[in-house]
Amino acid sequence: MSTALTSAHSIAEPSPGAKRVAAAVVILYAVISLGPLAWIFLTSLKSPPDSISYPPKLVFEPTLEGYCNLFTTRTRQTPDYIRSLPPAAGRCDEITRSRNMVIAGPSNYVPRFINSLVIAFGSTALSVLLGTAAAYAFSRFKVPLKDDLLFFILSTRMMPPIAVAIPIYLMYRELGLSDTWLGMILLYTSVNVSLAVWLLKGFIDEIPREYEEAAMIDGYTRLQAFFKVVLPQATTGIVATAIFCLIFAWNEYAFAVLLTSGEAQTAPPFIPIIIGEGGQDWPAVAAATTLFLIPILVFTVLLRNHLLRGITFGAVRK
Amino acid sequence: MSSLAQKLASERAVRPVQDLPERLAQATPEGMARRLKGLSDRAIAWMFITPTIVLLLAINIFPLIWTIQLSFTNYRANRPNAPVRNVGTDNYHSILTDPDIWAAMQSTAHFVFWTILLQTLIGFALAYLIDRKFRGHAFWTTVILIPMMLSPAVVGNFWTFLYQPQIGLFNYAVSFLTGVPPSSFEMIGSVRLAPWSIIIVDTWMWTPYVMLICLAGLRSIPEYLYEAAEVDRASRWRQFWTITVPMALPFVMLAVLFRGIENFKMFDMVNLLTSGGPGSTTEVASITLKREAFEKWRTGYASAFAIILFVAVFGLANIYVKALNRVKSR
Numbered sequence: 001m002s003t004a005l006t007s008a009h010s011i012a013e014p015s016p017g018a019k020r021v022a023a024a025v026v027i028l029y030a031v032i033s034l035g036p037l038a039w040i041f042l043t044s045l046k047s048p049p050d051s052i053s054y055p056p057k058l059v060f061e062p063t064l065e066g067y068c069n070l071f072t073t074r075t076r077q078t079p080d081y082i083r084s085l086p087p088a089a090g091r092c093d094e095i096t097r098s099r100n101m102v103i104a105g106p107s108n109y110v111p112r113f114i115n116s117l118v119i120a121f122g123s124t125a126l127s128v129l130l131g132t133a134a135a136y137a138f139s140r141f142k143v144p145l146k147d148d149l150l151f152f153i154l155s156t157r158m159m160p161p162i163a164v165a166i167p168i169y170l171m172y173r174e175l176g177l178s179d180t181w182l183g184m185i186l187l188y189t190s191v192n193v194s195l196a197v198w199l200l201k202g203f204i205d206e207i208p209r210e211y212e213e214a215a216m217i218d219g220y221t222r223l224q225a226f227f228k229v230v231l232p233q234a235t236t237g238i239v240a241t242a243i244f245c246l247i248f249a250w251n252e253y254a255f256a257v258l259l260t261s262g263e264a265q266t267a268p269p270f271i272p273i274i275i276g277e278g279g280q281d282w283p284a285v286a287a288a289t290t291l292f293l294i295p296i297l298v299f300t301v302l303l304r305n306h307l308l309r310g311i312t313f314g315a316v317r318k
Numbered sequence: 319m320s321s322l323a324q325k326l327a328s329e330r331a332v333r334p335v336q337d338l339p340e341r342l343a344q345a346t347p348e349g350m351a352r353r354l355k356g357l358s359d360r361a362i363a364w365m366f367i368t369p370t371i372v373l374l375l376a377i378n379i380f381p382l383i384w385t386i387q388l389s390f391t392n393y394r395a396n397r398p399n400a401p402v403r404n405v406g407t408d409n410y411h412s413i414l415t416d417p418d419i420w421a422a423m424q425s426t427a428h429f430v431f432w433t434i435l436l437q438t439l440i441g442f443a444l445a446y447l448i449d450r451k452f453r454g455h456a457f458w459t460t461v462i463l464i465p466m467m468l469s470p471a472v473v474g475n476f477w478t479f480l481y482q483p484q485i486g487l488f489n490y491a492v493s494f495l496t497g498v499p500p501s502s503f504e505m506i507g508s509v510r511l512a513p514w515s516i517i518i519v520d521t522w523m524w525t526p527y528v529m530l531i532c533l534a535g536l537r538s539i540p541e542y543l544y545e546a547a548e549v550d551r552a553s554r555w556r557q558f559w560t561i562t563v564p565m566a567l568p569f570v571m572l573a574v575l576f577r578g579i580e581n582f583k584m585f586d587m588v589n590l591l592t593s594g595g596p597g598s599t600t601e602v603a604s605i606t607l608k609r610e611a612f613e614k615w616r617t618g619y620a621s622a623f624a625i626i627l628f629v630a631v632f633g634l635a636n637i638y639v640k641a642l643n644r645v646k647s648r
Contacts (some may be wrong), residue, residue, distance in 0.1 A: 005577045014450045022450035023458075029444060030461045033522060037464065039487050042529030052482045055500075130373065134364035141363035142618045153370070156378040158631055160583035162607045163624030164476035166617060167381035167388070170395060193370055222362055253586035254604075257613060272475040272590055282479055289472055308530050313468075314331055316534045317570060 040293070051282045068092035069276060070109050070291075074101040109288060110249025112270040115193065116292075118181055118265055120249035123188035127245045128238060129197025130189070137228060138197065139204040140212075154313065157194045161254040169259060179264045187255055192245040195313060196209035198246065202314035203237025204230065226251070239304035243299050267292050382628075389622035392459055396615040409622035419623065422600060422606040428513055429588075430581045431521070434574055436521045441528030442570060446562070448529075449536040457535070474587035477519050481505040506592055512600050516588050520581065525581045528573040535569025536562065543546055573633075575638045582631055 014022070043051050045062040074096055082102065090093040096103050138146060168187065169178070177183030202212065211233065212225040231238075257269040271288045272309075274281060300307075308316055328544070357365075389409055393402045413419050445464065448455050465473070480488045483501045493500035497516075505515040539561065546558045584638035588594070594601035594609070611620035 003522075017349035019452040022447040023452035023454070026444060026447050026452075026455070026458050026462070030458050033462060033465055033526075035471070035487070035491075036477065036480055036522070037468075037481065039474075043479070052485045056485060056487050056490050080359060128429070130370045134370040137363040137366035141359055143363055143367065149367070149371070151355065153374065155632070156374050158579060158628075158635060159378065159382070160585070160604055160627055160631070162583075162585055162604045162611070163385065163628055164378065164381050164622055166395070166611050166624060167384035168377065169612075170384070170617075171381060177461070186373070186377060190373050193373060197370060221357075222359060223357065227445050247467060251471070253469065253589075257589075259609075268469050268586075271472050280479075285476065285479070289476055292472055293468055296467050296469075297464065301460065301466055301571045304463070307463060308534055311527060312531060312572065312576065 004038050018131045032280075034204060036295070040286050043282055044290045046283050047288075048193045048276065048281060048283055051286075059105075063095065064091060065095050066281075066287040068095050069281055069284040070287045071107055071276065072096070072103045073107050073234070074099075076101050081240050092148040093290050106271065107274075109267075109274075112265055113266045113291070115181070115260075115264055116250060116266040116268075119184045119188060119264070120246050123192060123249045124184040124245040126185065126244050127192035127196045130193050130240065131200050132231075132234070132238060134197045135192075135200035136230060137206050138201050138214060140209070149164045150201075153194045153197050157191065161191075163254055164223075165255060165258045168255075172259060179260045181264050184256070184260065184264055184266070187259070188252060191252075195248070195310075196245060198236070198313040200311060202309065207233045237277045240303060240310065243303050244310040247296060247299055248316065266318050329408065338531065340464045341497045341645060357463050374478070385624055388618050389625050391618045393618045394615050395611075395617040405618065409619045410626070413619070413623050413626060419606065422601050422603050425598075425600060426582060426584075426602040428518060428602075430578060432517045433524070433581050434577055437525045437528045437577060438570060438574060440521070441573070442566075445526070445532035445536055448533055455549070459530075463526045463530060465523045468523070470523060470587040471590050474519060474590040477515075477591055478506060481515055483507075485580070486505070496534045503511045507596060509596055509599050512592055512596055516591055516600055516630060519587060523587070524580075528570075528577065531573040531576075532566060536565035538569070539565045560571045571638075574637065579631055579635055581632070583627070627637070 017249075042058075042060075045067045046057070046060055047062075047063050047065050050057050050060045068091075072092065077100060079100060083096050085102070088097055091177065092314075093103060098163060143149065165270070172178040172183050175183075177186070207230060211229050212222075213227045215225040216222065226246060250265070251268065253268040256266045260266065260269065267288070271285060271292065274285050274288060276284065330535055348549060390404055390406060391402050392405050394400060398593050448459055477488075480486050481504075483489050483504050486500075488505065489500040489503065492498065492503075505511050505518075526609060543561050543565075544557060547561060552560070583604055584602055585608070588600060588602055588605060589608070592600040594605040598606075603623075604627075607620055
């Protein structure tokens with residue numbers, strides 16, 4: 001202890017030995033918890049026989065067959081028929097023909113992926129727009145029943161999605177909103193707006209009121225001050241909030257599987273039903289999963305400093 | 319005040335929209351501009367809040383009221399033209415006496431209890447270790463956080479592959495570590511192990527969540543408390559129980575609250591992993607609800623169950639928030 005007392009470090013600083021043990025355990029956990037994700041990626045590069053071999057293969061010859069199968073539909077043909085075709089047009093064509101099949105057309109993955117993009121970005125834009133306005137009002141003005149309204153907004157998030165899905169299913173059937181982009185965008189906005197209001201209120205609370213007051217003394221109206229002073233200052237918070245909304249809408253499954261079936265179906269309900277001949281085509285499923293997860297990985301890294309705030313509705317800040 | 323205005327003008331972030339008033343003035347008709355300028359704060363407040371409230375009323379509250387109304391009928395959504403009869407509180411009666419519903423509540427309780435226990439223990443331990451601030455701890459924290467950001471449905475679906483006997487990575491890893499043959503057990507197919515298969519995946523996904531909140535709790539503890547304890551020659555063990563644990567407790571409880579609510583209504587991961595099976599061993603409340611509402615099409619009955627679930631979540635959350643405030647104010 002005497003050495004610790006004379007060192008420049010705080011006396012409560014963990015010893016180097018403790019740090020090494022902590023690092024070893026944390027890194028071991030991190031590596032194990034990434035195992036399933038690494039396996040998804042590896043499986044996406046395997047051929048279907050390799051993907052279901054016993055014991056599971058760590059070393060294998062990588063192929064793009066999973067990705068080819070994901071983007072195409074194929075039909076089985078006789079070898080004679082395949083020999084009579086003109087030469088293969090590309091790598092996917094070759095792989096498919098080597099399995100005695102020909103490409104019949106594109107699969108539904110791209111349309112489903114586009115649905116996911118449109119619905120996620122649409123609902124995010126709307127949530128952030130509504131959320132910023134409401135958050136500003138809650139942050140700056142005396143609103144009657146403010147706490148009750150804020151609690152009401154939060155409480156809408158506590159409902160089990162399946163419980164609200166029943167009447168929404170009926171309502172959308174009446175209004176013709178089932179299985180449409182607009183219906184899903186409105187629905188996801190209603191879920192996300194509570195998060196947006198709570199997070200953005202926290203961010204706007206942190207911008208000193210004096211900035212706007214100074215601007216208003218200089219002759220700006222309240223609205224001009226909002227657009228010119230508050231919004232630019234809140235940019236970081238708005239972007240972080242938008243990414244959270246985007247991730248929620250991108251990942252959502254319960255509403256999507258119950259309320260969409262074709263036209264507006266997003267990727268999450270689609271990926272589990274990708275099947276090949278004789279059961280699930282795991283390399284294709286893994287390929288779909290990999291492509292679906294990559295945007296989230298990027299966003300997680302971008303968001304890392306705001307994650308805490310986002311997952312606690314702004315209750316905990318660093 | 320004028321110095322504040324100068325400070326404002328020098329704010330770099332403001333500069334790109336410097337000409338906004340001019341542009342606004344050009345784009346806005348004069349009459350409207352006058353009206354906008356004249357808007358009182360009160361009017362702006364309502365103008366800003368109303369759209370959000372209207373949306374929530376239309377897509378959350380209206381459906382909720384409709385659910386309440388349906389819960390007193392025998393309505394079936396797959397027969398919209400059949401006569402609807404008011405059945406009073408019959409649906410509630412049969413739910414509360416239905417052994418299947420109680421079995422579902424038990425599955426849910428088992429799932430919520432074990433996931434929260436495991437996630438809290440592992441999450442707190444990880445947070446404590448990360449708070450030793452070894453070199454590279456920020457990087458590894460981000461790495462650990464990845465699973466919780468992913469779609470529970472899409473990743474849960476892939477876990478059915480990892481859980482396959484023989485070819486699955488999970489069974490293979492277990493057999494590698496314990497020597498049990500990998501095809502001797504089935505995680506998803508067996509009545510005994512299926513509840514644990516969903517607990518394992520949920521713990522894998524959400525431990526980082528608890529870890530992150532616990533980490534914030536540990537970092538909120540002022541350094542001088544430990545320094546004072548060190549001067550008083552309190553052992554590390556004693557410091558842990560008298561400083562670390564009580565100071566971090568409100569954060570741990572917050573994490574437990576959020577996870578409890580989320581797991582009580584868990585649907586997507588379980589639906590894809592086991593969809594309630596085998597039999598109904600992993601049929602948590604949301605799965606029962608889905609089966610009643612969208613497979614058996616007993617809309618009225620399912621609505622009553624939805625209301626009961628909602629009241630339960632809401633009640634638990636309220637009790638918990640009160641307890642949390644008491645801990646915080648201590």
